[in-house]
Amino acid sequence: MAQQERAKETRRKLLLAAAEVFAEQGFSNATLSEIHTRAGMTKGALYFHFASKEEMAAAVVGQEADWYEEVDQQGPAVQSVIDLTHGYARALIHDVRIRATARLTLEETYGASDGAEYRAWAAMIAELLGEAKKSGDVRPEVDPVAMGEFVVGSFLGTQILSQVLSGRSDLEGRVTALWQALLPGLVVPHRLARFAPGGSARVWEAEEVAPGA
Structure with missing residues (x-):
C-alpha cells in the first residue's frame, strides 16, 4: 500500500512539473530532462510512469x-x-x-x-x-x-x-x-x-x- 501511495505521489509531482514546463515553454520547447529535474525525480522514475513526452502531455491535458x-x-x-x-x-x-x-x-x-x-x-x-x-x-x-x-x-x-x-x-x-x-x-x-x-x-x-x- 505504501508503495502504491509513493507511486501516486511520484506521478503527481511529475505531472505538476510537466504542467509548469508546458505552460511556460509549450510542447515543442519542453524537455523530459527539465521536467524530471524540476520534479526532483530521476529519468528512470519518469519513464516508469510515462513512455514519451506525448504521453505526458496527454496526461496533463486529461487532468x-x-x-x-x-x-x-x-x-x-x-x-x-x-x-x-x-x-x-x-x-x-x-x-x-x-x-x-x-x-x-x-x-x-x-x-x-x-x-x-x-x-x-x-x-x-x-x-x-x-x-x-x-x-x-x-x-x-x-x-x-x-x-x-x-x-x-x-x-x-x-x-x-x-x-x-x-x-x-x-x-x-x-x-x-x-x-x-x-x-x-x-x-x-x-x-x-x-x-x-x-x-x-x-x-x-x-x-x-x-x-x-
Whole structure:
C-alpha cells in the first residue's frame, strides 16, 4: 500500500512539473530532462510512469476533467454556465494545470489534441442550457447545442485576447463584459435580473421581475 501511495505521489509531482514546463515553454520547447529535474525525480522514475513526452502531455491535458468535477454547479443552470466560465478564467490565472492544458490544446503541437476538451466543455454547457430552456429561463429560439459551442468559442477568443494584451490580468473583467453582451440574447427579458454576469453571487434568490414590470 505504501508503495502504491509513493507511486501516486511520484506521478503527481511529475505531472505538476510537466504542467509548469508546458505552460511556460509549450510542447515543442519542453524537455523530459527539465521536467524530471524540476520534479526532483530521476529519468528512470519518469519513464516508469510515462513512455514519451506525448504521453505526458496527454496526461496533463486529461487532468482538465478533474477540474470540471471541482466546479460548483449549484443554482440555476444559466448561472452555472456563467460561473463555469469565470471559474475557468480564474483557473487560467491561478492553476498551472489549466494554463498548460490551454497552451497544449491551442498550439496543437503534441499530436494528441483532437478538440475533445472543447467538445466536452461545449456539451456540458449545452446540457445546462437545455435545462435552463425547459425551466423557462432561456429564450425559446435558442439552440442549446449551437449556443454551447458559441460560448466556448467566445470564451477562447476572449482569453487569447486577454493573454496577448494583458497577460490575462484583465481576463475576469473581460468575461464579465462577455456575459453582459450575451445574456440579453440568451435569457428571456423578465428573468435577466436573476443572473450575475460577473459570476456567482446568489442572485438567483432575488425576486423574479414580472413580465412588463
